[in-house]
Amino acid sequence: MPTGRKPQPAKGFDIEDYLAQRTRAVDQALNHFLPPAVTKPATIHKAMRYSLFAGGKRMRPALCLAAAEACGGSVEDAMPLACAVECIHTYSLIHDDLPAMDDDDLRRGKPTNHKVFGEGIAVLAGDALLTEAFIIGAKSKGWPRYSHQEIILDLAGAAGSKQLIAGQVADLEAEGKKISSDQLKYIHERKTSALLCCSVRLGGMSANCDPDQLAALTRFGYNVGLAFQIIDDILDVTQTSEQLGKTAGKDTAAQKATYPSIVGMEKSQCIAAELTGCAFSALDIFAGKAQALTAIAEYLLKRNR
Amino acid sequence: MPTGRKPQPAKGFDIEDYLAQRTRAVDQALNHFLPPAVTKPATIHKAMRYSLFAGGKRMRPALCLAAAEACGGSVEDAMPLACAVECIHTYSLIHDDLPAMDDDDLRRGKPTNHKVFGEGIAVLAGDALLTEAFIIGAKSKGWPRYSHQEIILDLAGAAGSKQLIAGQVADLEAEGKKISSDQLKYIHERKTSALLCCSVRLGGMSANCDPDQLAALTRFGYNVGLAFQIIDDILDVTQTSEQLGKTAGKDTAAQKATYPSIVGMEKSQCIAAELTGCAFSALDIFAGKAQALTAIAEYLLKRNR
Numbered sequence: 001m002p003t004g005r006k007p008q009p010a011k012g013f014d015i016e017d018y019l020a021q022r023t024r025a026v027d028q029a030l031n032h033f034l035p036p037a038v039t040k041p042a043t044i045h046k047a048m049r050y051s052l053f054a055g056g057k058r059m060r061p062a063l064c065l066a067a068a069e070a071c072g073g074s075v076e077d078a079m080p081l082a083c084a085v086e087c088i089h090t091y092s093l094i095h096d097d098l099p100a101m102d103d104d105d106l107r108r109g110k111p112t113n114h115k116v117f118g119e120g121i122a123v124l125a126g127d128a129l130l131t132e133a134f135i136i137g138a139k140s141k142g143w144p145r146y147s148h149q150e151i152i153l154d155l156a157g158a159a160g161s162k163q164l165i166a167g168q169v170a171d172l173e174a175e176g177k178k179i180s181s182d183q184l185k186y187i188h189e190r191k192t193s194a195l196l197c198c199s200v201r202l203g204g205m206s207a208n209c210d211p212d213q214l215a216a217l218t219r220f221g222y223n224v225g226l227a228f229q230i231i232d233d234i235l236d237v238t239q240t241s242e243q244l245g246k247t248a249g250k251d252t253a254a255q256k257a258t259y260p261s262i263v264g265m266e267k268s269q270c271i272a273a274e275l276t277g278c279a280f281s282a283l284d285i286f287a288g289k290a291q292a293l294t295a296i297a298e299y300l301l302k303r304n305r
Numbered sequence: 306m307p308t309g310r311k312p313q314p315a316k317g318f319d320i321e322d323y324l325a326q327r328t329r330a331v332d333q334a335l336n337h338f339l340p341p342a343v344t345k346p347a348t349i350h351k352a353m354r355y356s357l358f359a360g361g362k363r364m365r366p367a368l369c370l371a372a373a374e375a376c377g378g379s380v381e382d383a384m385p386l387a388c389a390v391e392c393i394h395t396y397s398l399i400h401d402d403l404p405a406m407d408d409d410d411l412r413r414g415k416p417t418n419h420k421v422f423g424e425g426i427a428v429l430a431g432d433a434l435l436t437e438a439f440i441i442g443a444k445s446k447g448w449p450r451y452s453h454q455e456i457i458l459d460l461a462g463a464a465g466s467k468q469l470i471a472g473q474v475a476d477l478e479a480e481g482k483k484i485s486s487d488q489l490k491y492i493h494e495r496k497t498s499a500l501l502c503c504s505v506r507l508g509g510m511s512a513n514c515d516p517d518q519l520a521a522l523t524r525f526g527y528n529v530g531l532a533f534q535i536i537d538d539i540l541d542v543t544q545t546s547e548q549l550g551k552t553a554g555k556d557t558a559a560q561k562a563t564y565p566s567i568v569g570m571e572k573s574q575c576i577a578a579e580l581t582g583c584a585f586s587a588l589d590i591f592a593g594k595a596q597a598l599t600a601i602a603e604y605l606l607k608r609n610r
Contacts, residue, residue, distance in 0.1 A: 100424035
């Protein structure tokens with residue numbers, strides 16, 4: 001079990017208001033970066049935008065922007081990378097929801113992409129968002145310590161066959177099987193933690209952070225990412241579909257291993273809190289400039305949807 | 306109708322031997338760049354390699370390398386870009402063959418990816434190859450006139466929702482409908498010409514070519530790409546599945562519009578030859594250094610599979 005400081009509230013920081021502001025800014029930037037819905041062929045651009053603007057919480061972009069702030073960078077410089085990560089996240093949801101994968105009808109309270117546009121277009125909309133992520137990522141300005149080469153390699157590495165896709169494959173292969181907590185951790189680290197960690201790293205890179213700061217952000221991102229997925233596992237059991245905006249109880253229905261099913265509910269909550277504690281302690285290096293990162297980590301631990 | 310010089314054979318150039326050599330070099334490089342098949346989770350890396358090493362003709366990499374040569378560049382410098390393009394081409398085939406799209410059982414004489422690995426893994430193998438293309442592309446060395454930023458934008462632009470994916474969407478939407486020759490040209494330009502043109506451009510960029518050379522390569526690539534797809538349309542009618550290594554007659558079966566079905570067989574052949582002529586004339590600027598490009602264009606026009 002990981003060790004670390006007990007989660008401490010970020011005093012005097014209105015996280016709900018902060019996240020609402022960030023969501024508006026990210027939505028505006030995504031709208032700017034994505035081809036307009038009327039761009040020919042309209043079907044694909046409508047399908048891309050349908051899932052991208054379906055009410056996502058923009059947690060990955062928020063983490064990216066907050067990491068940039070912690071390193072003294074600007075929202076403007078970090079924004080293309082924040083949007084690139086959100087495109088990759090949305091593509092992965094569209095493909096995960098396909099009948100050949102999790103076969104889900106509901107996402108963020110709305111019918112999934114293939115339910116609206118059909119399977120063929122849903123596959124292509126995912127493909128297009130993945131490709132668009134690299135277009136947007138490459139439009140970032142590049143920094144003395146982090147060239148476009150490094151930015152693209154970080155982004156593609158987190159999305160690729162050894163991370164995000166590896167997690168999805170292992171998840172598919174584990175369905176209906178009894179797996180160990182180590183195997184489940186392997187899946188969660190790749191399926192969720194990798195891209196969340198990448199969001200935070202890219203934010204730091206966009207502020208031209210030093211290697212120590214990048215290492216601290218990596219530790220923070222890894223721990224917050226894993227905690228995030230454990231909380232997701234817990235919410236799948238404790239919340240209703242209406243509360244989640246997606247099908248609740250589907251892990252149990254699909255006989256998917258989750259933290260609660262393997263280590264029990266109480267221990268799952270304890271591990272998520274411990275991981276968040278580890279994430280907090282990674283932020284010491286920023287000497288009080290990481291207030292937003294702290295507040296987001298705490299918010300993610302205590303959320304109920 | 307395009308105008309241009311009549312195709313001239315490249316004298317004393319053994320194209321079959323040249324392409325066989327290139328194929329070996331490209332296969333070796335792809336094997337080097339791709340994660341080994343045993344990389345965890347093995348399923349995805351096996352699936353990626355299954356389609357990547359299924360006997361593709363490597364025409365896009367060959368064009369990329371030949372374009373580099375025409376501009377005085379090296380095979381070594383161009384190779385990562387040649388491999389990146391082949392990964393994108395292979396990903397597009399895997400997704401095109403899915404039941405939700407063209408629903409094809411046979412590709413390059415072998416069962417399609419989803420027939421071997423199942424639909425879920427086939428979607429992910431395509432996703433992984435698309436992502437890998439950006440990893441490999443970003444590993445190229447970067448050039449004074451063409452930074453990694455420009456390389457990635459060219460590659461992602463050709464693969465994205467306004468080009469390759471636009472072509473596939475328009476193709477899906479045109480199925481069973483009567484379309485004009487302009488609409489068919491729109492599909493072919495995007496579904497085939499865009500990535501083929503990109504291959505040639507990236508080869509030139511890897512040789513740090515000047516803007517005039519890049520414009521010439523773009524014209525060459527566009528024309529060869531369109532000719533290539535028209536010949537594909539023709540072969541779908543005239544050849545057997547065994548000869549093609551993929552299901553013959555499937556355009557007709559799927560009520561897909563093709564050049565022969567819209568303008569007739571004879572005129573289709575004439576247009577392909579004219580386009581190849583245009584491609585030849587674009588190469589004048591290279592003053593004899595584009596022998597391989599010339600020979601490949603001629604080979605593509607006269608091929609029977």
